[in-house]
Amino acid sequence: MSVTVRVPTILRTYTKGAAEVTVEGATLADVVAGLDATYPGIGARVLDDEGRLRRFVNVYVDDEDVRFADGLGTPTPAGSTVSVIPAVAGG
Amino acid sequence: MPALDATDVAPTPGRGASPRRFGSATALVCRECGATYDLSARYACEECFGPLEVAYDHPPVRRADIEAGPPSLWRYADLLPVPPDPADRPTDLAPGWTRLHRADRLAAELGMRRLWVKDDSGNPTHSFKDRVVAVALTAARTLGLSTVACASTGNLANAVAAAAARAGLRSVVLVPADLEAGKIVSTAAYGGTLVAVEGSYDDVNRLCSEVAFDRADWGFVNVTLRPFYAEGSKTVGYEVAEQLGWRLPDQVVVPVASGSLLTKVDKAWRELGSAGLVEPTPYRVFGAQATGCAPVSRAFAAGLDVVAPVRPATIAKSLAIGNPADGPYALDVARRTGGAVGDVPDEEIVEGIRLLARTEGIFAETAGGVTVAVLRRLLESGQLDPDAETVVLNTGDGLKTLDAVVDVVGPTATIRPSYESFQEVGL
Numbered sequence: 001m002s003v004t005v006r007v008p009t010i011l012r013t014y015t016k017g018a019a020e021v022t023v024e025g026a027t028l029a030d031v032v033a034g035l036d037a038t039y040p041g042i043g044a045r046v047l048d049d050e051g052r053l054r055r056f057v058n059v060y061v062d063d064e065d066v067r068f069a070d071g072l073g074t075p076t077p078a079g080s081t082v083s084v085i086p087a088v089a090g091g
Numbered sequence: 092m093p094a095l096d097a098t099d100v101a102p103t104p105g106r107g108a109s110p111r112r113f114g115s116a117t118a119l120v121c122r123e124c125g126a127t128y129d130l131s132a133r134y135a136c137e138e139c140f141g142p143l144e145v146a147y148d149h150p151p152v153r154r155a156d157i158e159a160g161p162p163s164l165w166r167y168a169d170l171l172p173v174p175p176d177p178a179d180r181p182t183d184l185a186p187g188w189t190r191l192h193r194a195d196r197l198a199a200e201l202g203m204r205r206l207w208v209k210d211d212s213g214n215p216t217h218s219f220k221d222r223v224v225a226v227a228l229t230a231a232r233t234l235g236l237s238t239v240a241c242a243s244t245g246n247l248a249n250a251v252a253a254a255a256a257r258a259g260l261r262s263v264v265l266v267p268a269d270l271e272a273g274k275i276v277s278t279a280a281y282g283g284t285l286v287a288v289e290g291s292y293d294d295v296n297r298l299c300s301e302v303a304f305d306r307a308d309w310g311f312v313n314v315t316l317r318p319f320y321a322e323g324s325k326t327v328g329y330e331v332a333e334q335l336g337w338r339l340p341d342q343v344v345v346p347v348a349s350g351s352l353l354t355k356v357d358k359a360w361r362e363l364g365s366a367g368l369v370e371p372t373p374y375r376v377f378g379a380q381a382t383g384c385a386p387v388s389r390a391f392a393a394g395l396d397v398v399a400p401v402r403p404a405t406i407a408k409s410l411a412i413g414n415p416a417d418g419p420y421a422l423d424v425a426r427r428t429g430g431a432v433g434d435v436p437d438e439e440i441v442e443g444i445r446l447l448a449r450t451e452g453i454f455a456e457t458a459g460g461v462t463v464a465v466l467r468r469l470l471e472s473g474q475l476d477p478d479a480e481t482v483v484l485n486t487g488d489g490l491k492t493l494d495a496v497v498d499v500v501g502p503t504a505t506i507r508p509s510y511e512s513f514q515e516v517g518l
Binding site: 006008009010019035042045054055056057058060065068083085086087088 | 123133134135136137138139140141142168253293294297298300301303304305313314317397399400416419
């Protein structure tokens with residue numbers, strides 16, 4: 001299941017500057033693992049030492065914040081877009 | 092990161108600039124892991140995604156120097172990440188130095204001994220956002236950025252559009268399409284680009300974050316320029332201390348949206364204590380949210396140090412941030428100082444607006460209603476000491492959120508233009 005990942009500026013050193021990459025995965029966890037297999041080291045930027053999403057990373061599958069869905073278990077259907085965004089307070 | 096050379100005063104082209112261009116600011120530091128970066132339009136740590144904050148090497152600052160400064164936030168320029176030469180700062184609207192109003196009638200109504208309202212509705216676009224924008228726009232100009240932009244719940248939209256107009260910069264402001272009409276109109280009037288987004292504030296914020304990836308020459312004041320922007324909020328804390336005669340109050344109640352203002356008031360008071368400008372007396376910091384968007388209050392009540400996002404549903408739209416990234420830091424401050432974070436339903440927000448208006452003649456926007464209503468709740472629950480000197484922050488003007496009260500206040504009577512008619516209604 002091919003998924004598009006939008007890569008934040010601070011992770012583009014891993015993707016050789018690419019703003020979007022394509023990986024395979026049925027869930028967000030699979031997608032992160034797939035990213036790390038293709039771009040070694042990127043997974044540790046997104047996940048903490050215990051394998052959870054870092055506190056200041058927001059991840060969306062299409063328009064859904066995965067914290068309102070199933071976190072790393074959130075399904076990533078074929079054709080969906082995963083956006084990884086640094087949390088910013090806004091306001 | 093390369094070491095910083097504080098003696099290098101030549102401007103650096105592009106997104107970075109030498110430290111002296113930012114006064115006594117020396118670097119951006121990750122609040123989570125401590126990684127350091129040069130002063131530039133970046134906001135997230137490359138190691139851990141943590142938020143970046145401005146670090147300083149302040150020269151000694153004296154009360155007399157501040158008191159001799161202008162009647163605006165620029166009197167605290169030595170404590171902000173701005174150019175040392177005032178001529179390098181944009182010709183802005185000089186916000187700040189708003190009144191600290193002794194609220195004796197409200198205090199009497201609530202059974203308090205001494206209460207003050209720091210009334211930031213007196214800023215140029217009638218909210219505290221003029222403060223953060225003044226600092227962010229200065230940073231944008233110093234960094235050579237061509238456009239200033241923001242995601243906004245309304246007050247920031249006003250402030251960015253007005254300050255950009257004044258400074259002759261292009262502005263692009265993105266807001267939720269369902270904002271109060273007053274905030275839409277009063278932004279559009281300044282002539283910048285205004286984009287209404289069909290979504291919540293959190294959707295708008297996310298969109299801006301993504302757009303910012305590919306707009307290196309734009310300064311998103313509350314995204315890419317956030318470390319500079321947020322420092323502007325410290326000036327509320329500086330002013331309260333100076334206006335009290337260079338001392339700190341015992342308690343403060345601060346409205347919480349992102350959580351940034353609350354953390355920066357605390358930072359300001361700690362800085363003043365460290366600099367010897369005030370006696371570092373203990374104080375307690377309380378946060379105020381609307382029940383319809385209370386992620387920080389819920390986390391406080393549950394004893395959590397992480398803030399689960401919520402989908403906002405409240406009339407207090409300027410506080411309707413369901414995913415407040417500074418929430419954990421606001422929790423830290425409330426707990427460290429012995430304060431609390433509370434929330435109130437929309438009906439009490441309206442009552443809070445009316446209470447402040449009828450006792451003190453201050454017409455606050457919904458965020459001010461939240462603060463006054465939470466103050467009352469905290470007194471009732473015994474969490475806030477009625478005998479301790481207390482400051483509450485009113486962050487915006489009620490004229491911006493007329494929708495909130497239009498159904499509950501209005502003419503006492505409608506009469507014919509005759510004396511008889513006047514008497515008929517008991518007047």
